[in-house]
Amino acid sequence: MTPQHAAPARATKVRWMILAILFLVTTINYADRATIAIAGPELKKLLGLTPVQMGFVFSAFAWSYVLAQLPGGWLLDRFGSKVTYFFSIFLWSAFTMMMGGVGFFTGAAAVAVLFSLRLLIGVAEAPSFPGNSRLASAWFPTSERGTAAAIFNSAQYFATVLFAPLMGWLVHSLGWQSVFYVMGGLGILVSLLWLKTVYGPKDHPRINAAELAYIKAGGALVDLESKDKAAATQKLDTWSCIRQLLANRMLLGVYIGQYCINTLTYFFLTWFPVYLVTERHMTILKAGFVAALPAVAGFLGGVLGGVISDRMIKSGRSLSVARKTPIVGGMLLAMSMIVCNYVEADWVVVMVMSLAFFGKGIGALGWAVVADTSPKEAGGMSGALFNTFGNTAGITTPIVIGYILQATGSFAGALVFVGANAAVAILCYVLMVGEIKRFEFTTPVMRDLDPAPPLAA
8 A cells, every 4th residue: 555545543542541640640639638537536536636626627738728729720821730740749648648747746736737737738739630620621622521521530539439448447457647658658659650641732752643633623722731832931910810710700600619519529528437437336447438338429420420411512412501411410419418317227328428429429520611611821720710619618618517516416417518508509500600611811811921122123
């Protein structure tokens, strides 16, 4: 066969390898966040913490995580996801390992060190999800983006499925310190893997022209992570960018909706194991295994939500309908957790919580919506704002539940609080968001770092 009649090369599938790495990294990310929840009952006894004090310790991560979102987004837009994300993974893993040394301190000093290390982990993790969103925007066409975002987002449930039983066993067999040493060490290894495998579409050594053309034609922002992109010589006008993003009703509705959805996330990440131990009187070992069951449901729901959304797009439904339908339906299912206040059997509680977590998984399409709507000039900043709103729930949820427990001695009000947030998320997407489409700035937000001098007359 002559060269001019050679069959065209088949498109490579490198984007799915990138997604696999995002899934792995996000699994480690959420497992490290959950270490404090698994070790929490032992730390509570060791340090003599009240429910309110424990709520503040649980919330420490989110305080710094939220405050570091905008700087993290700026770093992503300025230096790209590969380098920024590597340092993020390495540092949060190192700080997680250091938490194993809290036992060398006593009293107020131990609490201060514990709180401080959680603050540092929050700062280090700040670029992670905006980085996921940037890479999804760069690597995936619109018709595959919902599935991609759902898969990397579902890693939060897979982290519990895989690591909650392991961490429960570690606490039971080797002591609470071992959880932090093991998980931190795994994260450092994963950071090295990231450095060797992640690139932008135009820079990846294994992608071919056919795949690059396919994802670009489908709406992927293939220049976003390119080393030679023109934006590297430009500076983002941060405050103009933020003002315009927050002034947009669609984006503001998405941001507030994510706060409500993440209230469910942080309940499961922080107080759920404590709920199983104190309210349902399970051992910490049993609680570790039981906590994995709702997480399995959440993982399945998370993947299913993205698949449903993308199939709706391919069948001709609008982007708005395809994204909103799983979100609204999922949040309706998530509200079922309130039923746990009216049942006694542990197996029924586990089934209802699994249904609620399944619904939360189906509805967790926020990152797909961010990838669909973020302006190409500021994908990191838009993702950072979204994550700022969303993870403010990591501050409020543990503290509010702590106060509810201290005032009532029961989780009943806490479950109503979490379920009500699912209802507000529905209202945001139904009444506020409107048409889902890519946002465009009304005034320029990029300017040259080194403007060229005027030409001589």
